[in-house]
Amino acid sequence: MTDDVTRGWQRPSIYDVARQAGVSHMTVSRVLNGHPNIRESTRERVLQAIDEMNYTRSSIARALATRRAMRIGVLVDGPVQYGPNSTLRALESAARDVGYAVSAFTISDDEESQIDTGVVELVTQGVDALCVIAPRASSLDILRKQTTGLPTIVIKAEPDAAWHTVAVDQRAGATLAVSHLIELGHRHILHVAGPLDWYDARERQEGWSDALTAAGLPVVPSVAGDWTSDYGYEFGSSFELDDVTAIFVANDQMALGVIHGLSDRGIRVPDDISVVGFDDLPDARHFLPPLTTVRQDFAALGELALRQIIAAIDGEEDGMRHDRIEPRLIVRSSTRAPRA
Known part of the structure; x- marks a missing residue:
């Protein structure tokens, strides 16, 4: 009885192949991908380990970038x-x-x-x-x-x-949202941004800033959130709004939390302050009030x-x-x- 049968055979992984060949898993990956900067002796050692471990030739063929795996x-x-x-x-x-x-x-x-x-x-x-x-x-x-x-x-x-x-086009979407608020007569528009390590969050923030600047309106520091409704609620229930009459929120989930937090403080949307989201979640039309937002196709x-x-x-x-x-x-x- 073979060891495979005794312990229950499992398909070997790239990490098993790497250990068998005495190389890193990235080296195995480069061999599978036909990378040219691999020493021939290393390539042969990896291919030998693949054969010994029954790492099937069909898997190798599919992993080569020059073959079609669909x-x-x-x-x-x-x-x-x-x-x-x-x-x-x-x-x-x-x-x-x-x-x-x-x-x-x-x-x-x-x-x-x-x-x-x-x-x-x-x-x-x-x-x-x-x-x-x-x-x-x-x-x-x-x-x-x-x-x-x-x-x-x-x-x-x-x-x-x-x-x-x-x-x-995230920047264009933010411009649409802010331009809508400006056309309604809002002059102090705050932005609740997403995490600014995200490219989409950066583009939405820059679109908000550019639209205000183009209209000659003040650009106050934005607030960086984490995309969640909980963050929006924390912001809406505690942030001092001062002269702000509208908030552009970087996604609908945070906008939902913002509206909830404002409501708990007795601040009505849109009577006291307007809120715009981004994404057009399937449920955005059922928010209270139904949410003005930017739709992505x-x-x-x-x-x-x-x-x-x-x-x-x-x-x-x-x-x-x-x-x-x-x-x-x-x-x-x-x-x-x-x-x-």
């Missing part, structure tokens, strides 16, 4: 948030329509080091390309150090010299990202592209002209 690897930063989750589902739907599968690796807010593990796992699965959804600046700093040889698309609100990028974003991914796989892209989708302002009952 699979896209997706790194999702902050998967519990509405935007990243909706983008992933949209990408999966678009991929299915053209015969591609999606393998996702999620990264929690406090686990930036998981990016390294995620890239290795996805490459080992034999993906044809990588897509990164909703990255934080710190996440991309880690990713820049990776060498996979795979086409990589980043869902990112601003261009990047290293990758193809696609995004809903995640289905269109998923289709656009997939088109770029397939073009990159096919070698049809020359240079780095940045494509954007325009958002829409959805006006509901949480905004009105300020009281005289």
Whole structure:
């Protein structure tokens, strides 16, 4: 009876192969990915370990970037948030329509080091390309150090010299929200931002600031939140508003908390203060009051990202592209002209 049968056979992982070959898991990944800067003796040692451990040749073939596995690897930063989750589902739907599968690796807010593990796992699965959804600046700093040889698309609100990028135009969305408030007559508009390590949060903050500056209105320091309704409630129930007559909140979840916190203080929305959110959650129209917000077309974003991914796989892209989708302002009952 073999040891495999005695202990119950498990498919060997890339880490098992690395231990057997006496190298790092990243070296194994580079061998699987056909990386040129690997010594031949090291490559042979890794391939020998693969053979000895029955790490199947089909897995290796699928992991080579030059072969077609009809699979896209997706790194999702902050998967519990509405935007990243909706983008992933949209990408999966678009991929299915053209015969591609999606393998996702999620990264929690406090686990930036998981990016390294995620890239290795996805490459080992034999993906044809990588897509990164909703990255934080710190996440991309880690990713820049990776060498996979795979086409990589980043869902990112601003261009990047290293990758193809696609995004809903976050800055334009913020401009729509603030311009709406200005047109209603508001002159002191506060911003509750998302975590400023997130590119989307930065773009929304800059759009708010630029719109106020263009209108000749004061730009007071924004408040950085954490995307959650709990933070919005804490802010709404305690922050001194002074002359503020309107608040642009960086996402609908925080906006819900803000409205709740203001209500507990006896401050009425929109009679005493107007509130605008961002995302257009499915329930935003049922908030009390129904929320004015910025809608992102995640289905269109998923289709656009997939088109770029397939073009990159096919070698049809020359240079780095940045494509954007325009958002829409959805006006509901949480905004009105300020009281005289």
